[in-house]
Amino acid sequence: MESLFSRLFKYRSSDKRVQQENFLTEIFAFLLKNPALVAAFLNECGVAIQGQPENIKIDTQQSFSTYPERIQPDIFVRFFVDNQKWLVFIENKVGAREGENQLDRYLGYLSKEVNKDTNCALLYLTRYYDPKLVDPPLGVIFKPIRWGQVYSILAKFEDNVFVSQARLFMEENNLSLSRDFSTNEITAMMHWNTVRTMMDNSLEEAQERLKQITGIKRLYQEDVGDYLYIAGKSLAIEIGYYLEDIAKEATDEDFPYVGSAIVVYPEHRNREQITSAFMEFEKKGRNWKLRGDPKDKNDEIWVEKLLLLKEFMKSKDHISSIQQWFLKEILPDIEEFLKDNPYSLN
Template sequence: MSLFSNLLNLHLGNKPREDFFTEIVAYFLSLNNDILLDWLKHYSIIGDDKYSSIKISTQQEHQALAIHTEDSRLDIVVELSTGLTTDVIFIESKIGSKEGWEQLKKYADILSNLPNIKHRILIYITRDYDPKEEIKTPAFNLEPKVIFYQLRWHQFYARLQQHSTDILAQEILIFMRKNGMSTTNQFSSVDLLTMVNFNKTLHLMKSTLNEEVQREFKLAFGGVIKGAASMTQWRWYSIYIIYTKFSGDNLWCGLGYFNLNPDTLTEYPYLGIFLEVSASFGERPKIIESMQKVINDKPRNVEY
């Protein structure tokens, strides 16, 4: 196991893998500006400008613009200066998760509003296939313009392999392989096994959530949203559940399968039930207090 995997495993609770990897890569690139520039030039993101200063920061916070509903926190911000002009690159990194609601649009708005910038560049880099063909470049018809690029982490992995004599680079490569970030479009034996058994597995999941289970769920929670369990859930949220809502969209309960797209071969899906309350709901503190009482009374095998 890599050094970074060992360090991440020391973190209690849910492991902040995306933030953890962001910090690793940003630190490595801050020490190896030549590798950063080589990567950006290889994909024609920057030209041959002679930069005299390169600044890399992570988790940079920006106050919400008037058209936004909340503040933003950027994964990586790269500032490239020639002494006369400055280029700014926002990098949004995803490993297992998907883009938040209009997240890239919001970041593009922030970029476009930065003063005294020559080139404004937004990079969306993912482990998994998450096409953003609807985002043209320049992005979102903003003025000043924001240039958008979409990359995959396996492309960065391929470039980094050319610098594998560096010990830190070797550790990053090991971490990326372990977390499926070096994978291209080649099928493995596990992938083929999944194809063969997919329909059988899906049928079993449907069967176990139908009839008797739905009847008990209705008795306990008052109903089931029609057609709740769907492949859309599986694709976007790694779940396959039946659910119902209370107080409009403020409180809801779900039962079914979770973690259906695990990040490593050592993780497995699990069957569970959960309650979720909206952050804006006025009764949220009371509901959370009640949930905590249930957890305290039934502490075994409870995740929250």
């Protein structure tokens, strides 16, 4: 049976992609309004609150001032335990990557709250293992957690119909993350080195050309979820393999996408101008598609050009076919965009 949340997700606007990440944030924030669930969640994540939370206030995407900038954690939770104040930030990353110094800025704000006699914690919630080298200020708790842990914690509250539907939705979207190896997973593990080598071979020339175009000597590699090479930070150029469910159609579930994206994050000082440039770039008719919500100032916006891997499997030499597609169809477009829009990639 399809979950309530999957049915709701089908009603997303057809003219923009509703991010799974934001949808999950709203679901989880709703569930956290249960005091017993909040207590169980925090304690099992390593934030020992030693009591039942009271006067709980939960909201999503609320802005906090860190003059001269502002921060906007996905979820914030305020409550009291035995007259002690608590403030917890939860940052949810399912598909997107961390913004520039995002966690450090959150920790900086929370350190000031600690000085006001508030107990503070920052929870970094991800689909996959994503270690972070952060040095939390004195008195601030930092804990990386995964959606698989949340799935297990919610099992204790499955009598609640909303919790049971949330867990079903997590199963449907590969967020429950089984703790048992299947035959398919063992087979994939045995072939992973070969697959990774083939992906790297297909991207080798494209990487070098991207370095020349951007002037960046070393690309960042993203191999959590997707398999990408990235130039830039708050304005980023991605090339590689999209292994997650980015823009997938139901009939194409078993094939990853190959391609590129030019992404602008909310913290870029020229975000509005770059977003306008994306709109014009899409109109050129070269199969670059605008994604995200340009009206949402807190949303990352990007243009992407993707092909299913199976399209390259029609050629005699899959690797060469992918190499040539990047060199002839992707990178010249990226070079043109950056020349027409010479904004900082940092």
